[in-house]
Amino acid sequence: MYPITTAHYIGLSAALLLIGTVGVLTRRNIVIILMSIELILNAVNINLVAFSAALHNLSGQIFAIFIITDAVAEAAVGLGILIALFRNKETVLADEVDLLKW
Amino acid sequence: MLTPELTQAIFFYIFAVMVLGGALLTITRRNAVHSALFLIVSLMGVAGLYLLQQAEFLFAVQIVLYIGGIMVLFLFVIMLVNVDEAAKQKQFNGQWWIALACVALVGVQVFWFVSKGSGAFKIAQPGALPPPSALGNTEQLADVLFSEYLLPFEVASILLLVAVVGSVVMAKKRI
Numbered sequence: 001m002y003p004i005t006t007a008h009y010i011g012l013s014a015a016l017l018l019i020g021t022v023g024v025l026t027r028r029n030i031v032i033i034l035m036s037i038e039l040i041l042n043a044v045n046i047n048l049v050a051f052s053a054a055l056h057n058l059s060g061q062i063f064a065i066f067i068i069t070d071a072v073a074e075a076a077v078g079l080g081i082l083i084a085l086f087r088n089k090e091t092v093l094a095d096e097v098d099l100l101k102w
Numbered sequence: 103m104l105t106p107e108l109t110q111a112i113f114f115y116i117f118a119v120m121v122l123g124g125a126l127l128t129i130t131r132r133n134a135v136h137s138a139l140f141l142i143v144s145l146m147g148v149a150g151l152y153l154l155q156q157a158e159f160l161f162a163v164q165i166v167l168y169i170g171g172i173m174v175l176f177l178f179v180i181m182l183v184n185v186d187e188a189a190k191q192k193q194f195n196g197q198w199w200i201a202l203a204c205v206a207l208v209g210v211q212v213f214w215f216v217s218k219g220s221g222a223f224k225i226a227q228p229g230a231l232p233p234p235s236a237l238g239n240t241e242q243l244a245d246v247l248f249s250e251y252l253l254p255f256e257v258a259s260i261l262l263l264v265a266v267v268g269s270v271v272m273a274k275k276r277i
Binding site: 004014016023025026028031035036045049050055059061066068070071074075080084086091093094 | 108129152155156164180195208228242262269272
């Protein structure tokens, strides 16, 4: 159980990734789908920082900064799209947005 | 006896419970506001893990940017859109089988690698321990970021500009 190694962080990150994936695949509310995407990106960041600490190399933390930047951009644009969608279709449920569905 | 390793292990498990418990509650709550609040718990756990690995700058960024910025944005949007209507309806779609297949696939992979032990991985050898310097984590990060990663840094700033303009265009009623 201890001392804590890099493998512990990788296992935690895999579990968080799976929880996020299940959230994206099964929820209907678009807001919660976007939150699940944040969970997935955080799982990636845990991995990057764990390897950065294990290899004594700061590049991992730099990449984590870039991923946080991406997460911010994604959240801002995604929520903007959600507001436009709600104005036009009066719904926040993903499977009621089926205009392009055959 | 509280050795440093034991203290680190105790804090790791506290933060791990925060991260995983918050994440599980995030994807199962009916009310989106509750989901956002539990996501904040999860993100604070991740921030604690950063601190545990001597990444103080990322810890501060996680608190200020994620919890202070993104989550406030989420809460504002939840208030703008009508979530009461959505909370009364069915919360999950019928894709349990796809989700289960994804979880099983990754789970089998993880157990396969765990059972094979560390020989299954080809991880780079850790570099030499950097000489102890008077600079803190933030200064060292800044040195690397503004020398080696200057171009990606500028590209990221353009990405943020595009995202700002894009979200304003999306959310504005009449341009």
